[in-house]
Amino acid sequence: MAITSTVDGQELVISIQGRFDFSAHQDFRNSYESLDDNPKSYRVDMNETTYLDSSALGMLLLLRDHAGGNKAEISIVNCSPDVKKILTISNFEQLFTIQ
Template identity: 65%
Template sequence: MEGRFDFSTHQSFRDAYEHSEPTVSHYVIDLSDTTYLDSSALGMLLLLRDHAGGDGARISIENCNSDVRRILSISNFEQLFSIR
């Protein structure tokens, strides 16, 4: 994701995982170029988690800047995702 991860990116984000190979077992979300994320981005990550198998999902969120990491932390996303 580049720049703002918000509602304006929902269709491209959704297309990326819905059109992936059915054998994908691990998703990696690289947020190194993401400067901002909002509640709709958090919702999109939760939809990806459901798509990937819920509690059994293997999803890594990587390379977050401090602001993005703080939002993920406040939202308790460390309980649901591997954040590196």
């Protein structure tokens, strides 16, 4: 499991490799809380995410709160069919842009 983050203009890109579960909690929070400035938008790239559990869903909700709640611009991109299915079942398409 590895979490990396980069700022691309006004967008923070958080990439998650491997399992996205409770063991990633602190690294995930550090990826956006350690920034000096708040980005305009956020993109969570799950191209290399192999597993997602309920604690990961909670972490995504914490990111949403940090980014401004209903005003937050957060995209979750490059999901595998299994990951996308979990996000859909959880009704996350109502809270995030899922691509």
